[in-house]
Structure formats: structure tokens, C-alpha cells
Amino acid sequence: MKAFIDNVSQTSYVSAIVARKRLLFGVSLVFLIFIAISLTETEDPNWSHGSGRFSHITAHNGTLVNGTFPYGSGGPMRIGKGYQRPGYERPLANGLPLRIMAIGASTTRGDEGFDNNGFRRPVRDYLTSIGNPINFVGPHRVGNMTDNDIEAWPGARTEVMHHRAEHSLPFMKPNLVLANLGSNDCFQNFDIPNFYKRYYQFVEYVLEASPRATVVMGTLLPTTETERFNASERVVEVNRQLRRLHQIFQKEQRPVVLAEMTGPDGIHAENLGPDRMHPNDAGYEMMGRIIVQAIIEADARGFLRPAEPVHGILPDGDLERQDEAYRAWAEAKRVEEAGAKEERGGRDRGHGCGAQEIHGRDRGAPAAVGARGQKR
Helix, strand or coil: CHHHHHHHHCCHHHHHHHHHHHHHHHHHHHHHHHHHHHCCCCCCCCCCECCECHHHEECCCCCEECCCCCCCCCCCCCCCCCCCCCCCCCCHHHCCCEEEEEEECHHHHCCCCCCCCCCHHHHHHHHHHCCCCEEECCCEECCCCCCCEEEECCCCCHHHHHHHHCCCHHHHCCCEEEEECCHHHHHCCCCHHHHHHHHHHHHHHHHHHCCCCEEEEECCCCCCCCCCCCCHHHHHHHHHHHHHHHHHHHHCCCCEEEECCCCCCCCCHHHECCCCCCECHHHHHHHHHHHHHHHHHHHHCCCCCCCCCCCCCCCCHHHHHHHHHHHHHHHHHHHHHHHHHHHHHHHHHHHHHHHHHHHHHHHHHHHHHHHHHHHC
């Protein structure tokens, strides 16, 4: 029997089957090793600037960040699985109202665009079209759209916008922050090697001041301007830092997504305006589309959460503006009616004095007539 089995195992048919199994096993093993390597985060060997690496970012509270995010006293917040939509035509997070604060400088304001709405209008138009109530919030109003509130200052660097946000964000509590910061750091050539520290502190502050917020961090637009600022290389460097920061926020499970403004589907030189720094109208539309894709990713990751209730802030910015217009009309009407009432009161008081004088003269008239009659 053993001799029979040995003879069979030596046939070419059986040998081919054994060889094929060995080949499949080898291919499977290589495939598994490849997956394991691809899932392992590798450190960028070229990532080091100044005196510190990203494992030693100084947090806003003065502590050092070493692989964790100092998020209050409760430790890192875990993010659950998001609402899975079958298509982009469905509302995000089951129709969750989004209170959005757009934070940045002149590009966030929509400068050089024909209506100063910038990327906010395409973002709002799309999200409302799929069923999400939208309310842009901020201390300023820029653009001809109705819901045009914003937190943006032309020429402001990252640390300046951090300071400005401290005066608005805690009181408005947005659940979605669209951040486009860093261009003016590049144009003013302000401490580019340590840009990542300022940006990290900004995001840290946003998540502390508005704990239900999700941050959409946009990379910077390319610039071809060379006569005044010549900042194209600095923009490339800052974008590299922003992408690395996003990887760290992902590792720390922060509610942060990246809106990649460059690359094959991003903004190019032909999408810039005459100043070769701000987008043209088509460029702002593209920015809006890229931001929408990032918000959709945030929904898929389960980042979007209901905004904290704030007195006077409605879920829909257009309705809020209508309510505001009605209150202004009602107040003007009240003032007008109060003025009219005061005027009527003044006339009535004046008429009252005249009536008394006339009545007094009338009381004396019969005696005079009688006297005159008697004289006659």
C-alpha cells in the first residue's frame, strides 16, 4: 500500500497540484505582508524643523503633546461610526442642522470674487439642497447672500485668527468650523518652520471652546505672484505641515478632516484671480466642492454632532435673518407708534388749554351781552 501511495504521489498530476497549492500559499503570504506594511504608519524622515518634531508639539495650555491630545480632563474622545448614506443625495447625519463658522482671512471672505460670498455659497447651496438646515455664524457679515455671517479678517495670520476666534467661537458654539489659515503666514514670511505649532494650538482651542465641533482644515491655494510676496515655496512647505498635522489628528482620533485644495482635482493657476493669490469665481466654486467632500467624509466618520443650543441662534440662517428683519421692523413700528402717540398727546394737551380759555370767555359772554342789552 505504501509503495502504491508513493507511486501515485510521484505522478505529474499530483505534483502539479502540490506545486499550485504552494504557489497560492506563497502569493497569499506576500499579499498579507503587503497589507500589514500599508497599514503601518511610517514617519516622514524629512519631517523636522526648528527645535522640535511633531511628537513634541507645545499645546495651548503649555504642556507637551506626546502621542495624545490634551482634550480637557476626560482624555481623548472616541468617535463612533457615522451615518452611512447610500448616496450623496441624502442629507448628512439624518438631516442634522449645521451651524458653520468659516474662519480665515481674505480668501475666506471671498475677496476678488464678484459677490464676496466665496466658497460659502456653494457649500450652503449644496447642503441645503440635500436637506440639512444651515446657519453660518460669525461676528461679521460679508457678501450678498442672506446668511452671510463670518469670522474673517483680511491679512490676518494664524495666531491673529486664533485670538479673534476667542472672542466669537465660545459664544456661538458652531458644530462645523471651516478653517483656511496660513496664507498670510506665507505672504509675510512669518516663522514658517513653526507654523504647525500655531495651527495645532488653534485646532486644540476650537475643540475645547466648542466641544461638539468638527474642523475642516483646508490646505492653502497655490500662488503664482512673484513681485511682492513670492510665497509659492512657503505655501508648499506649509501645505506639507498641514497634511502631516491631519495625519496626527487622525491618529489621535480628533474630529478633523482635510480639504485638499491642491492636486489633480484642486485649484490651479488658471483658477486664480488677477492678483494670482485669490481664486477667481470658478476657483471659489471648486473650493466649495472640495469642502463639501470633506464634510461628507466627516459624516461618514461619525464626526458630525448636534450644536449646543445658543439663545438667538436658529437652525436656519435664512430664517434667522427673516426673524431678525421682523424684529427690526416690529421695533421700528413700535418706535413710530410711540412717537405718533406722543405727538397726538401733545396736540390734545394743547387743544385742552385752548378749550379752557375759550370756555372761560364763553362764560363771561352772556353777562356782557346782558349788560350791553341793559345799556341799550
